[in-house]
Amino acid sequence: MDSTEFRKRGMEMVEYICNYLETLSERRVTPSVEPGYLRHLLPTEAPQEPEDWDQIMSDVEDKIMPGVTHWQHPRFHAYFPAGNSFPSILGDMLGDGIGCIGFSWAASPACTELETIVLDWLGKAIGLPDHFLALKEGSTGGGVIQTSASECVLVTMLAARAQALKRLKSQHPFVEEGHLLSKLMAYCSKEAHSCVEKAAMICFVKLRILEPDEDASLRGQTIYEAMEEDELQGLVPFFVSTTLGTTGSCAFDNLPEIGKQLQRFPGVWLHVDAAYAGNSFICPELKPLLKGIEYADSFNTNPNKWLLTNFDCSTLWVRDRIRLTSALVVDPLYLKHGYSDAAIDYRHWGVPLSRRFRSLKLWFVLRSYGISGLQHYIRHHIKLAKRFEELVLKDKRFEICNQVKLGLVCFRLKGSDKLNEKLLSIINESGKLHMVPASVGDRYIIRFCAVAQNATAEDIDYAWDIIVDFANELLEKEQHDELSEIMNRKKQDTLAQKRSFFVRMVSDPKLYNPAINKAGTPKLSMELPSPVVSRGSAPIIRTQSSVDHNSWISWPLAFLFNSNNEEKGSNVSLRFRHLDTNVRPTSSRRNSGAGSSPSPENELDYVNVQQQQLEQRSPRRSPMVVRKASGGRDNLN
Numbered sequence: 001m002d003s004t005e006f007r008k009r010g011m012e013m014v015e016y017i018c019n020y021l022e023t024l025s026e027r028r029v030t031p032s033v034e035p036g037y038l039r040h041l042l043p044t045e046a047p048q049e050p051e052d053w054d055q056i057m058s059d060v061e062d063k064i065m066p067g068v069t070h071w072q073h074p075r076f077h078a079y080f081p082a083g084n085s086f087p088s089i090l091g092d093m094l095g096d097g098i099g100c101i102g103f104s105w106a107a108s109p110a111c112t113e114l115e116t117i118v119l120d121w122l123g124k125a126i127g128l129p130d131h132f133l134a135l136k137e138g139s140t141g142g143g144v145i146q147t148s149a150s151e152c153v154l155v156t157m158l159a160a161r162a163q164a165l166k167r168l169k170s171q172h173p174f175v176e177e178g179h180l181l182s183k184l185m186a187y188c189s190k191e192a193h194s195c196v197e198k199a200a201m202i203c204f205v206k207l208r209i210l211e212p213d214e215d216a217s218l219r220g221q222t223i224y225e226a227m228e229e230d231e232l233q234g235l236v237p238f239f240v241s242t243t244l245g246t247t248g249s250c251a252f253d254n255l256p257e258i259g260k261q262l263q264r265f266p267g268v269w270l271h272v273d274a275a276y277a278g279n280s281f282i283c284p285e286l287k288p289l290l291k292g293i294e295y296a297d298s299f300n301t302n303p304n305k306w307l308l309t310n311f312d313c314s315t316l317w318v319r320d321r322i323r324l325t326s327a328l329v330v331d332p333l334y335l336k337h338g339y340s341d342a343a344i345d346y347r348h349w350g351v352p353l354s355r356r357f358r359s360l361k362l363w364f365v366l367r368s369y370g371i372s373g374l375q376h377y378i379r380h381h382i383k384l385a386k387r388f389e390e391l392v393l394k395d396k397r398f399e400i401c402n403q404v405k406l407g408l409v410c411f412r413l414k415g416s417d418k419l420n421e422k423l424l425s426i427i428n429e430s431g432k433l434h435m436v437p438a439s440v441g442d443r444y445i446i447r448f449c450a451v452a453q454n455a456t457a458e459d460i461d462y463a464w465d466i467i468v469d470f471a472n473e474l475l476e477k478e479q480h481d482e483l484s485e486i487m488n489r490k491k492q493d494t495l496a497q498k499r500s501f502f503v504r505m506v507s508d509p510k511l512y513n514p515a516i517n518k519a520g521t522p523k524l525s526m527e528l529p530s531p532v533v534s535r536g537s538a539p540i541i542r543t544q545s546s547v548d549h550n551s552w553i554s555w556p557l558a559f560l561f562n563s564n565n566e567e568k569g570s571n572v573s574l575r576f577r578h579l580d581t582n583v584r585p586t587s588s589r590r591n592s593g594a595g596s597s598p599s600p601e602n603e604l605d606y607v608n609v610q611q612q613q614l615e616q617r618s619p620r621r622s623p624m625v626v627r628k629a630s631g632g633r634d635n636l637n
């Protein structure tokens, strides 16, 4: 394709995109295809010879589009929005045209400098404290664009881990790093996104998943007590991930309380994940939701969710950029340049070396809409959500299950989880509307999110009409057709399985990873006075604390040990020996069917040693004992 043809095809593509977006409402929201549908439509090999562009585009319409879920559809109400706007698309187009790889300032100065400036703009608009802004006099912080919120959580956890290990190593120079690592504990709420657990797996640290209050908000006292208990076990709290705007129900952890409590644990990194909700803080009336941010070490939000910017654009700010980059710096000669000391090199701020010119699209969006235009957009979505909430409240057969603060409404039919599962299933199956479920307070709820950029009040009313129609049909059927329902159950189950293709639960630890909720999960309990390891079923770490939290611990790579395959299990356990966390699920545990996260055996032995020490010493904080390479013992506290 030469530039003459590109001009022609480019214009056609713009036309195609405009038509697509303008006529979206005529399509089904979700595709009606089975897994593998595309394999049957495309050749098994790449073409040997060049193909005609018209033919390629005709395949887009005939073969690709039938398998697309239309996230920009006015009747798409699942997940959080996928940001999209014409200025943003043009920004990506220009970035692709320039095609630079901005891993260092020298690799493309504008790419780096625009990112720094735009992140300061957005940080100020959100209301972040000055220490998060790179260009503020005396600031040690700054912002960076990452691919996703998951990556933001990962890199901050990596940075926190490096800080904690550095600190422990300076106190205990002869203890092997792997052993120090096995003492680190991260924390989050049960309502936190699954990416926190994934980050903990990658960082090879334990994660304690805590129960929030009845409003799905993690409280300061809960985290304080959990950290106290863990310190008694000789563990080292090092990272807390809080959420402002949880995925399930858009709940807010109590950041001021948590921040205050963390003052008692110096060195613990406090991260704030506001992937969706953070964008809304550009509205002055929503800034109170950001209360407590002064305690945070890092904050992320995704303009590619709720700020009209296309994926990928997840913005992360840190209080201290050196603490972030020191965990990620590798500096080969070929990447050094004359301004290394004077300029930002974003390759040190994340995992990949190569980086796209992503700030262009955010810059285009901020300039094209202005902060006032973006505030209007956010407020419009909130108004739509409030309208939907009112409609639900008017129908006494339904109930609202969250505090509707932003664009997400969680609701359900009064009745069983099964009834709500059925309702959602038949709605999604129809292709007329798309929503997803979540589990809030252990109840199955349906999420309805205002998503489309230009959605109207009529769109909301229309969506509600569809929901009511299906609910009427379902309730009628439930009342009058119970018998045939039973007879058809088997068939329905198979159908429901197929439909679940469209019904993916949003993050809930016990749903995406049942292992962490089962009996085998190491759990703190105080039923017995001394530490007991129950090998028959659940390994339980007993503590002397008076508080019994309902919490789970996600052990690094626990999923590998849930296999029923004896061979596999024992092979993997070998891999852990160099880290002195010899995880080996006993056959009795496997036979118990717990399928749960295993407990490192020596961890439990370690707890026994700990407990003995605790019994000998009265101080509240027990000494931390680890085995040195020589087999001796070193007191870590």
Ligand code: PLP
Pocket (backbone or CB within 6 Å): 080, 147, 148, 149, 150, 151, 193, 195, 243, 245, 246, 247, 273, 274, 275, 276, 302, 314
């Ligand atoms: N954190 C929260 C609160 C989320 O809602 C989500 C996704 O919806 C994520 C993290 C993960 O986002 P990403 O897909 O950018 O990794």
